[in-house]
Amino acid sequence: MTNQRRPQQRRRYYSRPRVCQFCTDPSTKIDYKQAEAMRRFITDEGKIRPRRQTGTCAKHQRQLTKAIKRARHVALLPFTGEVLR
Numbered sequence: 001m002t003n004q005r006r007p008q009q010r011r012r013y014y015s016r017p018r019v020c021q022f023c024t025d026p027s028t029k030i031d032y033k034q035a036e037a038m039r040r041f042i043t044d045e046g047k048i049r050p051r052r053q054t055g056t057c058a059k060h061q062r063q064l065t066k067a068i069k070r071a072r073h074v075a076l077l078p079f080t081g082e083v084l085r
Contacts, residue, residue: 018055022063030063032070035077041068045081 022028032038041049041056041064048068051061071077 020055020057020060022060023057030060030067032067032074032076035071038064038068038071038077042077043081046078 022030041054043049048065051058054061054064056064068077072079
């Protein structure tokens with residue numbers, strides 16, 4: 001047989017759908033005064049992480065975005081990341 005290669009087969013990455021942590025635990029509240037809890041939803045550059053990365057549902061992502069923006073306005077969270085300062 002000759003040296004023939006098979007066409008390269010790419011393996012597809014199927015991500016497991018994440019469940020919203022705010023929907024699964026209703027006792028967890030989204031509050032702009034909890035700056036340390038909000039930092040998990042912000043990148044190193046200071047941008048808000050998208051839903052596909054955090055796994056939050058649309059309803060809680062809107063609440064989270066509003067809370068992060070309020071925390072920035074009150075100076076509990078930075079507008080830019082540590083790298084850009």
